[in-house]
Amino acid sequence: MKLLFQIFMIFFKLSPITFGGGYAMIPVIEREVVEKKHWLKQEEVTDLFALSGSIPGAIAINSAAFIGYRIAGVLGAIAATIGVMIPTFFIIVMLSIFYLFFSDHPKVEAAFEGIRPAVVALIVFAAYKMRKGAVVDKTTFAAAGCALVMLLVLRLHPVLVISAGAVSGIFLIGIQDRLGIETKIDDHEQQLDYFMGADI
Known part of the structure; x- marks a missing residue:
C-alpha cells in the first residue's frame, strides 16, 4: 500500500x-x-x-x-x-x-x-x-537517422515510423545473430520477461 x-x-x-x-x-x-x-x-x-x-x-x-x-x-x-x-x-x-x-x-x-x-x-x-x-551502435544510429528523415522529410505518421523501426529492428538483429555479430541486446529472455511484466 x-x-x-x-x-x-x-x-x-x-x-x-x-x-x-x-x-x-x-x-x-x-x-x-x-x-x-x-x-x-x-x-x-x-x-x-x-x-x-x-x-x-x-x-x-x-x-x-x-x-x-x-x-x-x-x-x-x-x-x-x-x-x-x-x-x-x-x-x-x-x-x-x-x-x-x-x-x-x-x-x-x-x-x-x-x-x-x-x-x-x-x-x-x-x-x-x-x-x-x-542509440547504442551504428545500426541504431542509422535507424534514428532514417526515422528523423521519415518524420521531417516524408512527414509520415509517428505510428508508422515506430512500426517501421520495430520491423527493421527485428530484421537487422536477426541478420546480426545469424552472422554471429555481437549486438547490444543484453538478454533476449530478460527483455521478453520485462515486457510481459515478469518479476512484479
Missing part, C-alpha cells in the same frame, strides 16, 4: 508542474523514477516511453500506466494513472475559464510566448536523455 501511495503521489505532483504534455514529462519522470527512487533502469523507461507513443491515447497517461504497471502491477498502473489525471483535469478546467476571460491580456500572451520555447527545450532534453539508452 505504501508503494502504491508513493506511485500515486509522484505522478500527482508531476502532472501539474509539467507544461507541454507527455514528451515534456519525460525528463521529470526519469528523474523521479530512475535517479531518485531507482525503481526502473534508464533503458526500461526509454522502452516504455517508446511503447507509450506507439499506441492510441495521451502519452502522459499511457506512460503513467506502463510505468506504474512495471513497478507494482495492475494496482500500480491504476495508482499512476489516477495520479496523473486528477490534477490535469482540474487544471484544464481552471485554465479554460481563465483563458476565456484573459486570453487577450498582454501579460498572458507574453507568458505563453515564454512557455512555448521552454517546452521545446524540455522535449529536446528528453530526447537527449533517451538517446543514451536507444
